Amino acid sequence: MNGRSTVPGLLRQRAADTPDAVALCHPDGSTLTFGQWDRSTDALAAALAADGLRVGQRVALLFDEREWFGFATAFCGVLRAGGVAVPLSARLPPGQLVDRVTVAGAVGTIREGCAVPPELGGWQRRPADADANADAVPDRATPAGPAQIIFTSGTEGSARPVVATHGNLTHGHDATPGRRQLAHSRHFLHAFPLGTNAAQTMLLTGLTAEPAALVMPRFDAAEVGAAVEEFQVGTLFLVPAMARELLDSGELHSRDLSSVVLVGTTGDVLPGSVARALAEALPYATIVNTYSSTEAAPARTTMVFDSRRPDAVGRGRVRITDDAGREVPTGEVGHVWIGSAAPPRRYLDGGDTGTFRDGWTRTGDRGRLDDEGYLHLAGRDSSTIHTGGTTVSPFTVEQALREHPDVRDCAVTALADPVLGERPAAVLVTRTGAVPADLRTFLAGRLSGAEIPQRVVCVAALPRNDGGKVVVRALRDLFPPVGSTATAAPVTVVERHLADIWATVLGVAAVGRDDDFLALGGNSMSALRLARLVADQFAVPTPVSALYARPGLAEQAAWIADRIADSP
Template identity: 85%
Template sequence: MSGGPTVPGLLRQRAADTPDAVALCHLDGATLTFAQWDRSADALAAALADDGLRVGQRVALLFDEREWFGYATAFCGVLRAGGVAVPLSARLPPGQLVARVTVAGAVGIIREGCAVPAELGGWQRGPAGAATDAVPDRATPDGAAQIIFTSGTEGSARAVVATHGNLTHGHDTTPGRRQLAHSRYFLHAFPIGTNAAQTMLLTGLAAEPAALVVPRFDAAEVCAAVEEFRVGTLFLVPSMARELLASGEPDRRDLSSLVLVGTTGDVLPAAVARALGDVLPYATIVNTYSSTEAAPARTTMVFDSRRPDAVGRGAVRITDDAGREVAAREVGQVWIGSDAPPRRYLDGGDAATFRDGWTRTGDRGRLDDEGYLHLTGRDASTIHSGGTKVSSFAVEQALHGHPDVRDCAVVAVADPVWGERPAAVLVTRTGAVPADLRAFLAGRLSGPEIPQRVVCVDALPRNDGGKVVARSLRGLFPPAGSTPAAAPVTVVERRLADIWASVLGVAAVGRDDDFLALGGNSMSALRLARLVSDQFAVATPVSALYARPGLAAQAAWIADRMSGSP
């Protein structure tokens, strides 16, 4: 292969083998062939070399979401000139954009359709250039090709370096061996600058079908495109899958051409996978599990109702925190392996993440007796409630099973008694917390796992990769005592508040307080039920109190029974 196993080498090979084949396509029918892509990358590489770009220097790429042709040209042109591409999202706030360009050490920016903050120095240029003869490929397989940032959902994003050998691993451009040969088009709507979009760009270089690129995910637009272009393969992140299902568009469009729906970027909840299978009966639903650091190492799993929460098997290890492998069914650190050249952090500190061909993903999980991986949550999202480790992932999976819950996230909130307790943020069909939510969860989760505080929002904050930005949710749960408590209003509320204060040993109780959030547990709930039964002459099962832990809700339930209402 001319150029060897480098990214521009893949492009040159495809341009030689299939020059007139469409590589990228827009919804308006505009196309970029492999020959056009190769020539425009050559033109840019020559211009960058003339500008003095040296091998190994880093160049930031900032493109409007609609400029995929220009972006593809810029990415391969920078790499052909020996540079290192730094893909950035046009959706980043100016401060984050400046920070990432600075961290990456970019000497300049290639941009199209985007404004650049004034604080950024270095040179700027567009991707266009005059046609030129083929230029030498200055890239090498073991040379750095790109710097991309992790999602940063729990903290600061980190810069990850990938070599050409890492990016091209597993991509075979040989006729008859190209990926996705069952499709004429594969479609994705991943934003430029994300790891998922980079995966799609490399797939577009090596796969058989053309890449139909959509600037921003819109369920109606995507389904219309699938119908019009007879798309065979659709790539989504789980949040897009939920939006697709909620839209009702699959019932209004002919999506029978879809034979593969692949999800990536996060774990696909079992309830969402089942629903996708129902509305897309001709498609195989596949979830891919990896991470920005681990790629191209990954596991893939065709949805299997017998093990709905599994994410695949293969090169997976589970270790304790000291790095020792644990037995099947024991929870520990998840490592996934590959014989591809590994990635690394730009700022160092690799030893805890990269080791002998294995990459620690930052997730916790277990292997079942057949070797399938089941995730239990991220290290950073484990909730330490008393002496129990609560997996926010497991709680979210249970919440997804409720028919009124469209989306959800679980975070840890401080608790004066337990240290931390789980709290849930929901997007529901009605815009309100389902009345039966606690009873629904009681049959699926243990007491410490049931969220003690629950709020509803219109939409969860997500990054460009579709992952929930957990740190943005904690402000929805102010610390106890940080806001004035609303005083009980009715006679029943005031009497019940006195009982709560006695049972829980607290000085005062507000009408919006939550019994469990104030430290209530199964034993104190049993005592509360007995006192309520005695003092209000109302038969009170503990389950009735657990189903409505708020003081006002419990008081309303008691008042209804006192008045003879069912």
């Protein structure tokens, strides 16, 4: 046995200390004890070794979300046999599964509860096929050896495989009695999908936490609320998207959830408005957000919600640098690096120098440190919008959008513009199902003109991946091409004359009363020309700001008509 600095070593220690204690449980009442987990891990490791699995070879794990017990056994069994586990989500399309298994270089697949694409081949042994009464096998894992390959979220591009060693995974985890985590209750709950970094963190937490892990096959607000109430859950782990859904569901007010004393969120930034609502709904709970990444873990910052700095993501080992890698002064925005004493992770496909350096990991975010060392994020490096000569942070625009009382959720992306290069555009989830009529006026007091989204669409739900993160590359598909949808013809005399002016300024054949000047390609220069022509045509003073605040043809025409009516 290689001791507690390997994952199966932690399991062996916990099984020796508390063999009959429940490690994992389902809401249906089924349980897996540490002793059972350790014995089934031994059996699978022996079977894999007998089948010829060599130290360092990679094995893909493909499990239905309901099969957490089997997944836990498979993960530890592969590692005890000296292999490297490649957890994958069963929700991925077959083609993506094949691609990821190929990229990871897996020699076989262990699965349970779901089909395996025929192209994968190799092992298709279910953990349940192994003899759970097999004798203990020598642990071939080593602290410095690779333990897992997990893919990044791929929200902005291709997902990349990240390698973590046993030493990386076990860093900060201690199964020693008296030092175990979350000792304030008998259960902690999470509903993170298998194959995500958050789920892997929960598996390691389950090995070393005092309470049992109550695992949900998927997130459903009603089911989570019922499970928290029934099992008197003390700690609830969520991603921010789950927190929003839980708040909107009403479950936090309709059930007795007074047992919850800690809510931990991870995987994304927890908006201040969501944290504040959680704190109000769960008055006995401490709300803690953890900021990290698949590449950086276990390096992280943690932030207990503080209404005085609601947008901060905590303190920790953080550096902010410029493009050349030099640290910038306090308050200045730059690239975010977070550090840890744990052995670092690495990309399987190389290209590590820009991300991993001397115990520090670059997260891909931009941010700043305030005078007290708290980290404030300013958006992703790759998502910065360059519109004309101005740089716009989608993160900043999203923060302003979330302040609107009708906006439940939002995401901002860039759309191509023939004059300015790019323009910000917003996708909203609202309480009414429509874009708020006062949205542009509301944002005008909070954002600069360049930051106000020029196109806005409303959807029922944002496109998100299994980990709850917005799939940025899918946002642009939600905006129909300019001119691709027909709108109603102008009705009033002012609308018809204004439509003719628009057509001249924008160079388009026809304009409808529901069209948007900015969405049709209007910019600051064409808006100046529009303002002059409107002033000449209708004999009313027309500031450009008035047109920008009312980009729709019908609303511009109504504004003009009001000015005509008021004129002497």
